Amino acid sequence: MTETGPDPFTNMYEAPAKLARMMFAPFQGAMAGGALGDTPMKPEDAQHWAEVGTKLQTMWMQYQAEQLANPQAMAPYFDPTRWQSLAQDWFRQMPIADPAQQQQLMQEGIQLWQQVLGQYGLGEMAGIPADDPEMPLKDRRFADPRWRAHPAFALIHQTYLFLGQRVADMVDQMDGLSEDKREQLRFTTKAITEAASPANFPLLNPVVMERTLESRGDNLVKGMEHLLNDLRRGQLSHTDASAFTLGENIAVTPGKVVHETPLYQLIQYSPSTDEVLAIPLVIFPPWINRFYILDLNAKKSFVKWAVDHGVTVFMVSWKSADASMKDVMWDDYVRAQIDAIDHIRERLDVTAVHAIGYCVAGTTLAATLSLLHRRGEQDKVKSATFFTAQVDFEKAGELLNFVDDQQLGMVKAMSADGYLDGRYMAATFNLLRGTDLIWNYVVNNYLLGEDYPAFDLLHWNGDVTNLPAKWHAQYLRDLYKDNKLVEPGALSVDNTPIDLGIVETPTYVQAGKEDHIAPAESVWKITDHFKGPIKFVLAGSGHIAGVVNPPDAGKYQYWLNDGEPRSLAEFREGAVEHPGSWWPDWIDWLREQDGETVPAKGKRKPGSKGDKVIEDAPGRYVATR
Known part of the structure; x- marks a missing residue:
């Protein structure tokens, strides 16, 4: 095993991420109170965006003040520093600095990009519908057609899926690991790649970007409320806890x-x-x-x-x-x-x-x-x-x-x-199915700002x-x-x-x-x-x-x-x-x-x-x- 190399997700994301930033540069201007594209922003819109920015800043500063007043308020298992060793151990063990492997990754990545971009440049000649190009790699996290509607986001999520597969392959091919250590490294690799999904980052997720433009940032305010409430309670919320009462609509058998x-x-x-x-x-x-x-x-x-x-x-x-x-x-x-x-x-x-x-x-x-x-x-x-x-x-x-x-x-x-x-055990069990029980809710609750569902099984899971x-x-x-x-x-x-x-x-x-x-x-x-x-x-x-x-x-x-x-x-x-x-x-x-x-x-x-x-x-x- 070699010394720690660069994060394999960083360089491969760079080019498609730049495309995404260029595509949504007007959006960033809107957040700053400027113009949206070539159309001057209406005064009421500019005021609304300014209010959103003020609300977000105020909520975060209030939370930070609470933490300074009570440093023990954050539950230790919700504190990201408690889980940093997971990633640190992973980076120490992964042979991602090997030049031959990096060269192979780049070559395969370029081939993937050519295949993806070909769906847009040659789509009509190949008889492929331009409104829904076929992607080489499939994953339900990217099933929404907006992940395929623009080549920038297609490249982002396809690059991510490709890297996730290759890093998992590295674990399987590593020499000198006992089977239990290999299985532990597989688990850690899966947890890290799930966390690195572009769906979890607002500027890389076209669904979140569109929702933000449509709501003029109100989703971010609501998402921040959800996030801070969860930080205060030290637990990720999956459902509307107020919808259930013991003895009334759950645990009701006489x-x-x-x-x-x-x-x-x-x-x-x-x-x-x-x-x-x-x-x-x-x-x-x-x-x-x-x-x-x-x-x-x-x-x-x-x-x-x-x-x-x-x-x-x-x-x-x-x-x-x-x-x-x-x-x-x-x-x-x-x-x-x-x-x-x-x-x-x-x-x-x-x-x-x-x-x-x-x-x-x-x-x-x-x-x-x-x-x-x-x-x-x-x-x-x-x-x-x-x-x-x-x-x-x-x-x-x-x-x-x-x-x-x-x-x-x-x-x-x-x-x-x-x-x-018990919140530590809840976090542990959630980590076993990170995509379904963590990151899906990060996107829905924090980024899209959606209301919590009233689901009895999820309520029990969080109790x-x-x-x-x-x-x-x-x-x-x-x-x-x-x-x-x-x-x-x-x-x-x-x-x-x-x-x-x-x-x-x-x-x-x-x-x-x-x-x-x-x-x-x-x-x-x-x-x-x-x-x-x-x-x-x-x-x-x-x-x-x-x-x-x-x-x-x-x-x-x-x-x-x-x-x-x-x-x-x-x-x-x-x-x-x-x-x-x-x-x-x-x-x-x-x-x-x-x-x-x-x-x-x-x-x-x-x-x-x-x-x-x-x-x-x-x-x-x-x-x-």
């Missing part, structure tokens, strides 16, 4: 909080059928997010759907961490799961429960099952269902790029009060929870980095060695075909460790939509394989595709474990006569920051 500890609340939902399955269901959602992803609204709610199908549903609502939880460890979450199971068994006078673990709560449920087996109490759980949960982290995907010593050190530095602010610092560090180190959960006895919980190989509980495992947080290949590995019967289903879509897919929506599909595949590849080869949601398959499987039903009366109806409850669902914990 129920009561029937049990509470300093770590969680236990919600029991009210039955909607006269008869219910005798064995109740408890759902353990991840404490990285709010539980109501499974209860967004009546049409999307897994909770309501299960209740309507005769299941007595309990939901754990984890408390967002604060300084009082600085000593909380994994043992506490395992004990909390057992406590919830025992409370439900006692409350309803049943011997067992069905359990669901989603994501990290599924990882924890695996340890809980091992602990119960070790203690001879495995009959407390009749069946276990895992939503996109990993126990073997060998192939855990892109999140492995955040568990090296440098990243763990940064996490520790930001957890001085004993907990990690972050804090994490106990000690447990989170342990989770990243012991599970993601060192993969100890699959080593028998390598980890102990509540002074009990964990061995997944002794778990015989009947298990239903759901994985998302396009899951980038818990890749299907990683989720599959649970089948290599559990001893009991396992049914594996591969669902269409990813970590959220693959789970939250109500049958009435008629979306996606799922795959089943009734054979005995030894790998995910073998599963796919022999799998049968089924249209729509996998939820009906799951409820049929659940009834196969125990189909006995009982009347929905007494404590099956939380809050009924003589039943002491704490408060209405969704409870207090889900509303605390």
